[in-house]
Structures are given as structure tokens and as C-alpha cells.
Amino acid sequence: MLNLFLNLPTKLYLGRGEENAIGEHIRPYAGKVLLHYGGGSVKRSGLYDRVAASLNKAGIAFTELGGVQPNPRVTLVREGIALARGFGAELILAIGGGSAIDSAKAIAMGVLYDGDVWDIYDKQKHTVAGKALPVATVCTIPAAGSEMSDSSVISNADTLRKYGHSEECIRPVVSVINPELYATLPQHQAANGVADMMMHIFERYFTRTENTDVTDALCEGLLKAIMKNAPAFVKNPGNYNAAAEIGFAGALAHNNLVGVGRAQDWASHHIEHELSAIYDVAHGAGLAVICPAWLRYVYRCDRDGARIFRRRKLVQFAHNIMDVPAEITDPDAAVMQAIDKLAAFWESLGLPSALSELGIPADRLEEMAKKSTGADTAKEFGNGSFLRLNWQDTLAILQSCA
């Protein structure tokens, strides 16, 4: 275990009707708020009205900016920053899923940042925001984990770049999850969320750091709870009991509880970001395609003398998460069966297993592979730590799931 810092300050309220108290919960932080959300569904469902009523009851003034898209754009973030400044907002309140929350986090930093907000995301610039307005959320989709995380992902349509940024100052101060709100989700969106939250755990689970029994056990437990409830949830997102487990697991999957004290990987996420920067595919669906291909490649690769760590961890994954029977003692057989089971599980939720199913042709794989490792710049920085990928590795992974 590495020395660790655990910081989970988000006050999480999860359960039926909890959105009706959002005003009371954020009153200690702000008297003026920017409401930030996506399309019209927040209004059609009545959620907007309930949140507005709660803010009014708490005496909180608000203005609003809708229109957040999946893979939220920096152009709307810039609009939000100007609006929040003009209004004198003291807190950004996101209503929606990961896109609305990530966009709200970008606005929260941008309001206090003296320059263009894209600087903070641009991987070449290594900018630290240092401070942000407080962010609160009413989270309507279980997926991104952004409701308790310190990270935000924003896309730039001009440069076809999609970058994440992590900083403690954007961890929400309050998040409300009412699993009843998931009931209207389309099944494919529910499935995408499941893949996304599972990947948030896998990115932390697959590490070369040794002596990580506690966080391994938390990872394994969360993954099994997710896999137990996901089929019922995707079949019917209105199944409250399954939805509540999925919603809680999604929040815990990405607040870094299960990732402290260990090196983390994130290669699959970075590869997926390059897919969705160009093709605008759903993040979870992209991950469901890449992860099994990445696992197979990583298991087989014998570069860098760390293969023994990777093999051991993948055998642990096979037995403790994918329930490959203990009798299968041959590690190759156990691991390949486990990866096949994971891919089959995602397919059973209706998720894709090949880039072609996402509508991604084979003609720009090299471009995406190079972008994901920085090989398109002066100096390739690579990707991941469980196995450090170069662009050729990445191309091989993408080709294997084309």
C-alpha cells in the first residue's frame, strides 16, 4: 500500500424524494445559484419544478443554463461562466447525469479562473485551477460517478479533443440521488452507466501496487454488487431496489475510496476519450468494447518484467470477481474465461463488443492510438501504468476489437 489521502467531503443524500430538500442542503453554501442541466426531460419530468420549489423555499435566488450535451462542450462552459459571473452565482447546481455535472464543475472553476477555461483541461498546459465555486448536484443517471468525484471531462469540438481534469476543489459539496429518477432512462443508457461505473473500479483495481487487500476487497465487493443488480436494473430502470444499489455503487465507484494507496491505470478511459472525441459515441458503450480487448492484450504482453504482477492480478480478477471456478487452476484458462464472461455480461446488457457496432470505421484507428499516448505531439507520454501502452500497443488493441 502506498501512503494514502482519503477525502470524501461530499454530503450524499440517497433515497426517495431527497431532491425536495436540495435547497435546504445547499443554503449553507450559497444564496445565489446557477442551475445547469441538459435537455427538456428535466422540465418534462417535473424535476426542475421540484428543485425550483425547494430553492425558493430556502430563499435561494437562481438563474439557469440548459443545453448540456453528452460529451459536454467547452463552448457551453464558456457561456455558463459568463452567465454565472454576471448573476453573481455562489454555487453551480447541476441537474442531470455526468455531462451536466462535469460541465458545472468546469464552470465552477472557470468563474474564478483568469483565462480561458480550456487551459485547465488542455493536457499540454498542466494548469491548476486552485479554486472553484462550490458544486452541488441532483444526479439523475447512475454512471459517471461525478456526483462524488474530483474530476470532470470536457470536449472541444474545434480541436476534436476530450480531456479530463481532476482537482479537489471541484468535488461536489452536496449530492442528491433519488433512484426513482432513473425510471425513465432508456435501457441502453442504463447499460452504458453500468459499464462506466464498472470501469471506474477496474481502472483502480488493475495496479502493480502490492498489499492492497482492503481496497481490492472494496473493488471486488462493489463490482459483484453491481453485476448482481445490473440485469434487473437495465431490464427495468424503474426497479427501485436494483436502482438504489446501482446508484449508490456508482457514486462509490468514482469518489476514489477504492483507489487510494495504489497506482491507477486509466488507459482504457483515455483510449475511449479519443473515440468519443471524434465519433460522439456513448462513453460506457465505448468502454465496454475497449476493456476486454485491453485486458487480453495486457495479459499476453510480456514486456517490462512486470508480467508476473499483471498475471497474478488477472487471476485474482477471474476468481474473486468473475467467479471462475477455483478448480480451473491454469491461469491462462482462468483469465481468458473471466474476460470472456465479462464481455458476455456486457453483451447481455445490450452493450456492443466491437467498434463497428459503435459505427466506428477502421480508417482512423492509428490517429486515435497516437492521440491517446501523445504520439501525435513532440514527445509521446504513453498511457496507463498496469502496462504502459505506446501507440503501437494501442493500435493493436483497437484493431483487435474493430
Add this chain to the structure above:
Amino acid sequence: MLNLFLNLPTKLYLGRGEENAIGEHIRPYAGKVLLHYGGGSVKRSGLYDRVAASLNKAGIAFTELGGVQPNPRVTLVREGIALARGFGAELILAIGGGSAIDSAKAIAMGVLYDGDVWDIYDKQKHTVAGKALPVATVCTIPAAGSEMSDSSVISNADTLRKYGHSEECIRPVVSVINPELYATLPQHQAANGVADMMMHIFERYFTRTENTDVTDALCEGLLKAIMKNAPAFVKNPGNYNAAAEIGFAGALAHNNLVGVGRAQDWASHHIEHELSAIYDVAHGAGLAVICPAWLRYVYRCDRDGARIFRRRKLVQFAHNIMDVPAEITDPDAAVMQAIDKLAAFWESLGLPSALSELGIPADRLEEMAKKSTGADTAKEFGNGSFLRLNWQDTLAILQSCA
């Protein structure tokens, strides 16, 4: 799952040498501090000097009060309150285990409370403190979980009462755990700590609340990680890798991460408090005696129509925590084997399995049983929720482990 509120604001720093930065970590909260600790070991080990140096470096003035005993006394708490008020302390910094931390929490409430601090603990009075000075900790024993919890247990030698109190305002703002500091622990103290942290999880795990897959998985994972590392840790508390897992698990066991959204039990803790209020036994050792007796009694009791929930949960405990083979499908056999395995595990760590081994004679069992359920007062309030115990139940449990 019940509607839940998760609040884990404690900034946890865990790892080698982390105590050397305690001054920097608490500087945002206070310029004047009361240091609170137990016996001379904190000074002999050099820990006191390292903490003092860190406070000096951060420009924090401090006064101090040592002398905290196991089962910390309200008399010393009163002394600490007077000292903190006189000095103008803005934060109470505990150095030590659960006793020092619990005593520090009592002082932190007492400084801002207009009345005798025992009022806050006295079960008959239902007093709410409402506010407290911030508490920080340098935690030297993995056990109490008080370093991230909202609770404190204080003993009153005049009335032979030992009561716990829980309130968000006493959750530490900063806690530092350096597992290297466990190296000088006597083996029996290490074993007591293991039993105590396991019980913090069991008290939450055994519930009638249904649909608790996520928190069940977290409970099961933590317990298995503890049981994996406990033998090496108790054998040699200087085994850093085992100590770090045990220290982290102990902090997570009692911050309520694994207890949100469900009814909790706490009957075993309340019974143990009556033992140690009279006999001053180690809390963990007392719990190791009571828990198996409680589990056997609870499993057999068919009162109140909820036996089916209890049986189901105990079968889950048998298979998911105690690794009773899946082939043992008879629930009675599985559960009894699991309870026996748990008792044997604790015995293997050198923990007692009978009250007589704790030096507790059989002549005051009824008195303790009645106190634990309030049957010595005008109105018996009972104990626990998985099975609501009356004093006769409790007496039977105590007799079964005499």
C-alpha cells in the same frame, strides 16, 4: 435500502511518517490546541516530540493533558474542559487510541456545552451537544475506529456506567494513521483491536433491512481483508504491510460507510459496555466473548416473526464471510459451523472465549443484563434491532458464555 445520508468529512492521511505533517494539516482549523493523550509511551516512543515539532513548525501554540486511561473517565474529561477553556484551545488533538480520541471528543463538546458534560452521555437525558470544537487525531492503535467516527464512549466511575454518544460535530476533521506506530503494541492489544473493528462491522451487517447489497458487499470485503491480515499483524504488529491493511480497515469499519441505509444492531456493544463499566475489561476482548454467544442465541430465537430474516442473514454470513463451503446447504449446520469458525479465529489470536477468562464471575450477570436493556430503570428500553433483546435474553446470552 433505507434513504441514506453519507458524510465522511475526515481528511485521512495514512502511511509512513504522516504524523510529521500534523501541524500543517490542522493549521487551517486552529492556532491554539489542547494535546490529549494517555500514558508515558507517547513520550518514550518519540511520537510526542515529533507531533510537538510539527505543531511548532506550523506556528500552533499548545497545552497538554495526559493520563487518559482505557475506558476513559468523565473526571479527566472535566479536567480537560477546564484546561481547554482556560487556554483558549480552538481544537483538541488526541494522540493515542480510541480512549484518547473518545476523551478528546468529550472535551471538544464539553468546552462549548453549558452544563456538566456527563449530561451529554447520560442515556436518561437525551442531551444533544449541537456543537463542538474540531477534533484531530494521531491514531496509534487500530481498533476503535474513533478516528473517523461520530461517536465517543465515556465511563463514569461514580455510577459504574459506560455510555456512548454519537453526533456529527465530533467527527474528526483530520486523522493521521502511521501504521509503523503499531509496532510496539502488545499482541493482546493488537488482537483486541481486531475483534473491536470486526464487531463494528458485524453490528451494522446484522440487520433486518433488505436490499443492502452494496453495504453488505463492503462489510464482507472489509471483514475478509481483516481476517486475512489479522494473524500476521497480531503475531508481529511491526509487520507494516499487515498493519497498514488493519489500520485502514479499522478506520473504514466505524465511519458508517458500511452502515448507511440500514437498521443497525449494537446489542453486543451495549452488553460489553456493562461488563467493562464494572470490571474494566478490554473492550475487544469482551466483544470476542459476547458476539458468538449472541449470534447463537439470535439464530435460535424464533420470537417476533422475523426469524426468517435472521436465518437468511446468518447463512449469508456463513458463506460470504466465514467461507463455510457451499456444499453445506443445511442452514443450521452452516451457521453453527460459521459461528464456531469465528470463535476459533478469535481464539487463535489469543482472545478469550468465556467471561471467566476475563475474570468476570457469574454473580452479577443479572445486574449487567438489566442495565444493558434499561430494566433497572422505570421503563425497559431493550437492546438491539436484529433481535430486540430484553434482560432475560441478555442474561441467557451471558450465562451461555460464562
